[in-house]
Amino acid sequence: MSAAALAARGGVLSQVGLLAGRSVVHAMRAPAQLVFPIVFPLVLLAVNTSGLDAATKLPGFPTASYLDFALAVPFMQGALFAALNGGQDLARDIENGFLDRLALTPMSGGALLAGQLGGALFTGVVSAILYLLVGVAIGAGIAAGVGGALVLLVLAVTICMAFACFGTFVALRAGSGEAVQGFFPLFFVLLFLSSAFFPRDLIEQDWFRTIATYNPVSYMVEGLRSLVITGWDTGALAASFAIAAAAIVLFLALSSRALRTRLVRT
Amino acid sequence: MTDDRSIEVVGLVREFKGGVRAVDGIDLHVASGEIYGFLGPNGAGKSTTVKVLTTLLPPSAGRATVAGHDVAGAGAAVRAAIGVALQDVALDPMLTGREHMRLQGGLQGIPRAQRGPRGDELLERVGLIDAADRKSSTYSGGMKRRLDLALALLHGPRVLFLDEPTTGLDVQSRTSLWDEVARLAREEGTTVFLTTQYLEEADVLADRVGIIDRGTIVAEGTPAALKAQVSTPTVEVIPREPDDCAGACDALAPFGTPVAERSAGSVAVRLNTGADQLADIVRALDGADIAVAHLALHEPTLDDVFLAKTGRSLEGAGAGEPHAAAEPDREQATA
Numbered sequence: 001m002s003a004a005a006l007a008a009r010g011g012v013l014s015q016v017g018l019l020a021g022r023s024v025v026h027a028m029r030a031p032a033q034l035v036f037p038i039v040f041p042l043v044l045l046a047v048n049t050s051g052l053d054a055a056t057k058l059p060g061f062p063t064a065s066y067l068d069f070a071l072a073v074p075f076m077q078g079a080l081f082a083a084l085n086g087g088q089d090l091a092r093d094i095e096n097g098f099l100d101r102l103a104l105t106p107m108s109g110g111a112l113l114a115g116q117l118g119g120a121l122f123t124g125v126v127s128a129i130l131y132l133l134v135g136v137a138i139g140a141g142i143a144a145g146v147g148g149a150l151v152l153l154v155l156a157v158t159i160c161m162a163f164a165c166f167g168t169f170v171a172l173r174a175g176s177g178e179a180v181q182g183f184f185p186l187f188f189v190l191l192f193l194s195s196a197f198f199p200r201d202l203i204e205q206d207w208f209r210t211i212a213t214y215n216p217v218s219y220m221v222e223g224l225r226s227l228v229i230t231g232w233d234t235g236a237l238a239a240s241f242a243i244a245a246a247a248i249v250l251f252l253a254l255s256s257r258a259l260r261t262r263l264v265r266t
Numbered sequence: 267m268t269d270d271r272s273i274e275v276v277g278l279v280r281e282f283k284g285g286v287r288a289v290d291g292i293d294l295h296v297a298s299g300e301i302y303g304f305l306g307p308n309g310a311g312k313s314t315t316v317k318v319l320t321t322l323l324p325p326s327a328g329r330a331t332v333a334g335h336d337v338a339g340a341g342a343a344v345r346a347a348i349g350v351a352l353q354d355v356a357l358d359p360m361l362t363g364r365e366h367m368r369l370q371g372g373l374q375g376i377p378r379a380q381r382g383p384r385g386d387e388l389l390e391r392v393g394l395i396d397a398a399d400r401k402s403s404t405y406s407g408g409m410k411r412r413l414d415l416a417l418a419l420l421h422g423p424r425v426l427f428l429d430e431p432t433t434g435l436d437v438q439s440r441t442s443l444w445d446e447v448a449r450l451a452r453e454e455g456t457t458v459f460l461t462t463q464y465l466e467e468a469d470v471l472a473d474r475v476g477i478i479d480r481g482t483i484v485a486e487g488t489p490a491a492l493k494a495q496v497s498t499p500t501v502e503v504i505p506r507e508p509d510d511c512a513g514a515c516d517a518l519a520p521f522g523t524p525v526a527e528r529s530a531g532s533v534a535v536r537l538n539t540g541a542d543q544l545a546d547i548v549r550a551l552d553g554a555d556i557a558v559a560h561l562a563l564h565e566p567t568l569d570d571v572f573l574a575k576t577g578r579s580l581e582g583a584g585a586g587e588p589h590a591a592a593e594p595d596r597e598q599a600t601a
Contacts, residue, residue, distance in 0.1 A: 011375060018372040022361065029360045029401070097356035100322055101417065104350050105373035106342065 015111035016118065023119020026089055037081030038127045041074030042134055048073070048197065055198070062199055063229040068143075071135045072224035073196050075152075076217065078127040079160040080187050086120040087167030087180035094175040094262065109259045113252070117164055124160030128153050143231040152227045155240055159220050162244040163187075165251035172258035194218040216243045270334030271298035271424045271457040273319065277328035280314050288314040290481030291328065296459060296474075301451045303472025303489075304461040305568060307580055311481040312461035313353055316429045319459065320350045333425050349423030353430045353461075355414040359403035363394050363413050366402065367420060374421040388416040392446065408439030415443065419450070425457045426450065432467060444471050465568040465580060477572055484575040489568060494540075496574040497566035500525060501547055502534040504560040517554040521547055532560075 027034050045067075053066045063069050093099045102112065132149060136142070142149045170180050193208065194217040203209040212218050223240020226233035273296040280289040289311045296302040306312050317323040319332055321341040330337045333347035357366065367385025376384060389395045392412040397405065402413060411431060418426060428447065432440040448471060450456040462468050468475045469489045477485040477492075485492055501521070505514050514533045515524065521543050522535035537543055544563065551558055572580040 015373055018369055022358065022365075022369060025365070026360050093358075096359075097352055097354045098358055100352060101350075101356040101370075102373065103322065104320065104345055104348075105370065106346065106375060107373045 011106070012108050012111050015107050016114040019107075019111060019115020020118025020122075021115075023086070023089065023115060024122045027085070027119055027123050033085045034123065034126075037078050037085065037123060038130055040081070041077035041127075041131065044077065045070055045074050045135075046138075052197070058202060060199075060202055065140070067135070067138065067140050068229050069199075069225065070197070071131070071140050071228050072221045073191075074131040074135075075128060075156040075159065075224055076191055076196060076221055078131065079124065079156070079163040080184065080191070082120045082123045082127070082160050083163035083167030083187075084180060084184050085123065085167075086116060086164045087171040087183075088177045089119065090116055090168055090171035091175060091177040091180050094171065095177065099262065103263045109256060109263055113168065113255055113259065116168055117161060120160060120164030120167075121157065124157045124164070125153075128156040128160070131156075140228065142228055144227040148227040148232065151237070152224060155224055155227075155237070155244070158241060158244045158248070159224075162220075162247035162251070165248050165255060169251045169255040169258060172255055172262050175262065190215060190217050194221055196221045216247075219243050271455065272296060272334070273302070273330070273332050273425065273457065273459060275315075275319070275328070275330045278315070278318060278325055278330055279327040280311075280318050280323060281326040287481050289318065292478070292481070292483050294476055294483065294486070296457055298457055299451055299455040300473045301447065301458040301460060301471055303468035303475040304459065304478060305463070305465070305468040305475050305572075305580070306461075306478035307463060310478045312463075312478060313429055315478070316350075316352070316427050316459070316461060320348060320427050321345055346421075347423060348425045348427060349418035349421070350427045351411075351414045351418045351429065351431055353433070355410045357402040357405075357410055357413060360401060362399050362401055363389055363405075363416075364398040366413060366417055370417045370420050376421065384420065388419055389413075392416045393442070408435050411435060411439065411443065415446065423456065425459065428458065428460045430461055430463065432462070432464065440467075447471060463580070469568055475568065477568070477575060479572070479576045485571055492568065492571045493566040496571050498522070498537045498540060499566065500534050500536045500564040501544070502532050502560075502562045502564060503551065503558055504532045506557040506559040510556045513554050514551065514556050517550045517556060518547065520550070534564075 048070050049067045052070070055061060056064050056066050056069070061069075093102070132153060136149075142152065144151065166183075167180060170183055171177075174180070193211045194215045195203075195212050196217070200209060200212050200218060203212060219236075219239045220243055223236045226236035226240075230236070273294070275292060275294045278289055278292050279287060281287050292311075292315065294302075304312050304315065314323065318325050319330055319337060321337050321344050324338055332344045335343040335347065337344050358369075361369065364385060367389060368381050371381035371385055372378075386395065386398070389398050392415060394409060394412055394416065397409060402410060405413065415428075415431065418428075426447075431447070432443055435443065444467070447458055447460070451458050451473075460467075460471065472489065474486065474488050475492060476483050485495075487495070501518065503514050503518065505511055508531050511531065511533055518524070518533060518535045522537040525534050525536050548561070569580045572578070
């Protein structure tokens, strides 16, 4: 690699660092952006665990503890919040002209995307660790052991990045915070129409079971859950990682295309 | 080419969807170190021109070079040479002034060791050093503008674009921004391309003014030359004794055309030639034995120029219809 190319790469890395640092500062300075994504899913976990515990008595329910069963859900909700916050941050940059200011520097578009996702990565890692710690503290057991817990964290962060890439894409495409926010209820519906709260084979309604079967969110949840209640389920893990990775690739590609349209600088 | 600070624009067109030509074939030249005022009402095409010249919008037709680089073909080189403060201040509400400088410095490729001192130097210069560690969301409108300007100047640009830099500012902030812009051109040789809808701003600050209306340049020149083109100054006299008005009128008559009185008890004429007749006017009044309470010379304003070229008054013209209240003889109190 030539000296110039090396210097350029160093420049891009430093740009990513600067922009990711900015995203992290955003998360730290807007407590609502950090506290909500972390507290809300835990509250919902507590409510569901106490309210739906009787479900475990159904014949065929895969575990005796609804807490173990539902522990995967906060990771999904945390990912949604990270996507929402990241997307709204970016949309605000577009709306208030800050993106133009960035576009007028030698910043590369890739650095902008990476920096943006760096903030989501930070929120994702912090919240995933917290969910896991709280879950274990209130009595959840990780069937796959300590190694499984680590894989759980990696998978959770991967899923978080998949949603963050989607949030980034919507922000770049629509250029408005409202548009990003508009997708949030949709994702909640997707989460509720998945196997997040009930095992697929125990869902009685045909239409619900069909949607849950075709809903990619089901497989993300089931991958996370398998580590908690089953142990090492390679099939479930592979499906979960594959869907998250595919979403990352897809939405990253769409994002960089949308960014090119957005950064029309010559 | 590295010391080129000029702007050359030939036949520039920027068309938007639906065939709207926001910029409709403009030509202009801004010399190195010059302050060029781009004056026009809202919607005239000022901001679009700035966006094209700063590489944020590709031109639909025509050619433009900034600091020796083509805006369409060499965007990165143009961006490296220019500083830009767009119409809406572009700040991150969550970052402090100092963090803005560090982020901008890093993205501009300023070596890490120099970022802090260089940022502080500019914050100091725009009077924000005491507020450097406060989030920009707590800044007043004037402070935001000044931070925006400091960010635009961080990498030492050769050409500075300011899009309506004082819109919404109080008089004091406006004056201090003018001082800084004038200093940049004078001491650092920075070329400044400034858009404004304020006559006074163009008049005070700009070496040359281009008046844009509906996407085309309708007049261009130094403020004095433009004003001289359309009209000569007006002299206004208020005699100490109201009874002397008729006498004053007779004394002034040889020097120009009478115009409607500007204030109660005054007599005014638009001079035939320039202000060099003033001494003769004073002598004529003295000769007619008229005691004068007040004597003023009113220069024509750039609004008179705009009016003469477009048939509308600049103030409140917007992008709308010709101004109904624009009488041809309209006088401006602010000379």
